[in-house]
Amino acid sequence: MAPFLQRIRNFLPQPERNSVFPEALWGAVLYWLALPAPGKIWLLHLLGWIAILPWCFLITRRRLGAPRVSDRRAPLSSVAKEVHPGVPTPSHPGRRAPGSQQRDAWHLVPARTVQREPRSENKPEWSPRSILGWLIGVNPFRQIWTVSFLFWLVTLHWLRYPHPLVTIGWIALSFYLAFYLPVFIAISRIAVHRLRLPSLLAVPVVWTGLEYLRAHLLTGFTLASLCHTQYRMYPMLQVCDLAGQYGLSFLMAGAAAGFAEVFRQENWKKRGAMLVVALTPVLGTASYGLWRLHQPESGPSQLKVALVQGSVDVVFPPPPGTNEKMHQQYWELSLATVRHGNSLDLIIWPETVYGEFLIDGTPDALPPPQWAGSVAEFHHALKQAVQASREHLYTSAQILGMPMIVGINRQEWTAEGPKIYNSAVLVPLMEKQVALSQKYDNDPFEVSGQDQSKRGSSVSNNPSAKDPHLGEAGRENSPLANAPSFTPPIEVYDKLHLVMFGEYIPFARYFEGLIQLTPLSTLQVNTEPGQKPKCFVVGEAQLVPNICFESTVPHLIRRQLRELRKAGFVPNALVNLTNDGWFWGSAALDLHLACSVFRAVEFRKPHLIAANTGISAWVDSIGRIRAEAPRRTLQVLLADVTLDDQVTMYLVLGDWLGILCLGFVLVVLCIEFLEKLRTQKQKDVPNST
Secondary structure, eight states: OOHHHHHHHHHSOOTTOSOSHHHHHHHHHHHHHHSOOTTOOGGGGGGGGTTTHHHHHHHHSSOOSSOOGGGOHHHHHHHHHHHOTTSOOOSBTTBOOTTOOSSOHHHHSOGGGOOOOOOOOSOOOOOHHHHHHHHTSSOHHHHHHHHHHHHHHHHTGGGGSSOTTHHHHHHHHHHHHTTHHHHHHHHHHIIIIISOOOHHHHHHHHHHHHHHHHTTGGGOOOTTOGGGGGTTOHHHHTTHHHHTHHHHHHHHHHHHHHHHHHHHOOSHHHHHHHHHHHHHHHHHHHHHHHHHHTSOOSOOOEEEEEEEEOOOOOOSSOOTTHHHHHHHHHHHHHHHHHHTTOOOSEEEOOTTOSSSOEEEEOTTOOOOTTOOSOHHHHHHHHHHHHHHHHHHHHHHHHHHTSOEEEEEEEEEEETTEEEEEEEEEEEOOOSSOOSSOTTOOSOHHHHHHHHHHHHOOOOSSOGGGTOHHHHHHOOTTSGGGGSOSOOOOOEEEEOSSOOBTTTBOTTTTTOGGGGGGSGGGGTTOOOBOOSSOOOEEETTEEEEEEEGGGGGOHHHHHHHHHHHHHTTOOOOEEEEEEEGGGGTTSTHHHHHHHHHHHHHHHHTOOEEEEEETSOOEEEOTTSOEEEEOOTTOOEEEEEEEEOOOOOOHHHHHOSHHHHHHHHHHHHHHHHHHHHHHHHHHHHHHHHHO
């Protein structure tokens, strides 16, 4: 072997080692270095193509961990000679001599010659040192799980920021995700060693199948997928319009398996051929990407948008006045943008930053238990609150002089009681004027407060006296209550894919006290999921909104686009409203932005991200980040967006690659199960006779 290759091989984890810990740790370090994070240089993202290389060594190694006692046959053969001198012994460890019986010398050793250490009757003492020793002990898959657990703890450390109790969720999620790596290595080893499949096929198929499973199991979690390491490598991203993010992960895993095979070859001819095979997915992906990048943009229509980014970190419980502070930040930034004379078509605020509730109600809505009046009086007050909350939004758009998309909490009163939704609303401009004139150059909240101090309160049975949420938008002593009786048309999208333990507690509807055990008790809400997607039409733009981590779920965005196209819409842009103040400017912001970049490429739609604390961004339809705001800063991004209504292969066929790969994984598991069952039956037959 050439000296330089020998030096590289000595530097890399050696497949002959007994312990798997070094290889597992090497892979975790390379993977972590390649993931999006603040301050990393772009060259580190290239490590994603070799991140799982050490794990491929573990897959192709003949045996994981130290040899078992039953496999150490040379010493036992000498023992067998002493006990049975006439019995032929194997000429080589692991091989039977010619003419020998079916059982080797190990089976001929009398039971009394096998010495076993006596079991200690004392119970083991569990200490941090003993637990660590157990985790990184001789069991190879326990070592791999431990490394994977540490990797996820480091990668997801930002989950613990909002509240101390969230640390439990951080550890629990890391504990669950840690199982994917040992399962990946175990299933790949079955495919390579038992089914005799080449690692070039087994590794990418198993990896992609498990990524697809992770995106769906337990509501799904796609952050820190292998492909996300390439979110700023624009030529590499373009293949995602064919098979989604799973296509790029498949190619990257296949390339890593090819590089691992290069190091296993012992002559230059095979080594060169395998290097060509390993570089094929890399060069093929880059070639397709360069071709796509030079294609002309399809849509001539333009939309000029202002993405408003404030900076208010989320903590539990929120300090008094947090909502007012947040709303005031965004209002002042919006007014400053308008005063600078920017010609805009739309202004966008992030998730839940609008300070008031949007109130809705059904005809059969029932009053809360503390309501003092009749049901008819409650319905009258509810109708006024519904109108007032909408006119409040409409007045904000009138003052700014342009339509708005804002993130807001929506409360709907029903026969089952009030329900809370995490919503995005499109507030259009209307010709009809309301009581609050454009002569006011400040926040409608402040105008309402000034006028209220002059008028005083004269309403005894309004909902604000009975329910705090209803009262925030339903103050009848505000000037909006005196406006003509009409309800401005506001388009509403309710978030479909909620975050478990972040927006709702499972089974909290049936166990009322359950929510009191969580940080959500400080907000007194348990959010309900929405029912259908929505398309916001602004001129020629047909915008599809998604909220928070919905942009991390590719099959959800695909389902929304397909349903809207069936309904007659032609979506040509995506909008993400998110409040990432939960994560205090950490790497979570980069991981979230990476997902939005992939959604833009998969569907060939520009993606506009308005994020509290960042990272607000304008991503075009080929995944280029045209503009982004620094994290935890006050800034307004101006985007001159080219609309794009292309239909991609991924939009039509969906997760075909992920489904096929997961099917392969299940077939491998079934074959292994049947083989184990057959072997067990063969062992049971001699015992029964």
